[in-house]
Amino acid sequence: MTTVTRAQDSQSRIVLEKAEIRSWKAPIALAVFVLIGAVVFIAFGRDGESTFVLSRRVDVIQLADIVLPTRAACIVIVLLLAAITGWSAYLAFRARTTPVWALGLFGFLFVVGFLTWAAAGASIPVSGLLIGTLGISVPLIFGALGGVISERAGVVNVAIEGQLLAGAFVAAVVASITRQPLLGLAAAMFAGVLVSFVLAAFSIKYLVEQVIVGVVLNVLVAGLTSFLFSQVLSENTALLNSPPGFDPINIPILSEIPILGPVLFRQTIIVYVMYFAVAAVWFGLYRTRWGLRVRSVGEHPQAADTVGINVASTRFWNVSLAGAIAGFGGAYLTLDAVGSFNKEMTAGAGFIALAAVIFGRWDPIKATLAALLFGFATNLQNVLSIIGSPVPSEFMLMLPYIVTIFAVAGLVGKSRPPAADGKPYIKS
Incomplete structure (x- = not known):
């Protein structure tokens, strides 16, 4: 009798455990998008x-255009979205999570459906859309990488905006004076380090609230660069604000791959460095002693101190490294994308990069993908404006920020940052 009772209790506990881990968050979110798709697309x-x-006319390998009947294609896509949502609900009922690949497929189909609906009677240049997406995403990715390193070390880096802006300004001035864009890159990294030095000194040594320091630095850098632009650069644009840029470097063979070749392998040296930086930060964080130390002071600084790791020094130098990476990303704006410095030209890119860090769960690869998502949302408004989409221009201007808010608040609202992120460590 006792054995039967214990078996029943064990089964009851299993049922309760399954009920506790059952999450309907994913299917509910997918169902909302299915409803939106049904209303808009159908x-x-x-x-x-x-x-x-x-394909573009200059491509060696030409691919045929894909022509879809707008209404029929949208109906099929909505049905596929509904099927994925139903499967997600079934998995939730069985106390299982929806695979990441299924969420990715859902997002891809929804984007295809939206583009199909918006481009009725028009053409979408796929290569141009992707090239623009990557171009907009480059400073976001560098900023996100800096944010990941800094916050993994336990310091909230709200100053990414200021680091990007300082890097852009100094790169423009130094490259203009020396006529050497490589020196502009080096100067941009130095400028990012200077901004991060202030953040590190106040937040680590003097224990000032990290978010407040970051906000103040953003305002300071924006005001200082705007003043210098108005009073110095504008008075002598030819000497101080006409930096030479980098020429695109075509990678043999790879640059001729349809679609991906023009997007990924016909870029400037800054973009190629970005590819390396993403891989290097991921490998360093998870496969090296340096990464282990960084993650340890961000998760449990007291334990790290116990085994002989200097918490303050580790945090200080990694915040500085984060600033150098973000400053490098800022140089892309003046040495590649725009070709000169303008007031507040980052336009909130640092805050979107910080959102990408949260959306990417403080992982360099996921943060990079999140930055690409935000870059795609930003560039989409440009493409749809060109083809004459019925979507209101005001909504398209809001789109990148809507995606940012939804990604942070809706998709990853319960994500866990490093345990000691934003908490000053006082050695006992």
């Missing part, structure tokens, strides 16, 4: 044909 469906142009 109820307000559009007739005609949507054309996706896969």
Whole structure:
């Protein structure tokens, strides 16, 4: 009798445990998007044909355009989205999580559906859309990498905006004077380090609230660069604000791959360094002694101190490294994307990079993907404006920030940062 009772209790505990870990967050979020898709793509469906142009005239390998009947394609896509949502609900009922690949497929189909609906009677240049996405994402990715390193070490880096802006300003001035863009890159890294020095000194040594220091630094750098631009650069643009840029470097063979070749392998040296930086930060954080030390002072600084790791020094130098990476990303704006410095030209990129860090769960690869998502949302407004999309221009201007808010508050609201992130360590 006792054995039967214990077996029943054990089964009851298993049922309760399954009920506790059952999460309906993913299927509910997917269902909302299915509803939006059904209303926009079907109820307000559009007739005609949507054309996706896969190749440019200069490409060696030419791919045929994809032409879809707009209304029929949108209906099929909504049905596929509903099927994935139903499967996600089934998994949630069985106390299982929805695979990441399924969420990625859902997002891809939704984007394809939206582009198909918006491009009725027009053409979407796929290569141009992706090239623009990567270009917008470069400073976001560098900023996100800096944010990941800093916060993994336990310091909240709200000053990414200031580091990007300082890097952009100094890169423009130094490259303009020396006519050497490489010196501009080095100077941009130095500028990012200077901003991060202030953040590290006040937050680590003097235990000032890290978020407040970051906000103050952003305002300080924005005000200082705006003043210098108005009073110095504008008075002598030819000497101080006309930096030479980098020429694109085509990687043999790889640059001829359809679609991906023009996007990834016909870029400047800054973009190629970005590829290396993403891989290096991931490898360093998870496969080296340096990464182990960084993560230890961000998770449990007291334990790290116990085994002989200097918590303050480790945090200080890694915040400085984060500033150098962000400053490098700021140089992309003046030495590649724009070609000169303008007032507050980062336009909130540092805050979007910080959102990418949170969205990416403080992981360099995931943060990079999040930055690409935000870059895609930003560039999408430009493409849809060109093709004459029925989507209001005001909504398209809001789109990158809507994606940012939804990603941080809706998708990863319960994500866990490093345990000691933002908490000053006082050696006992």
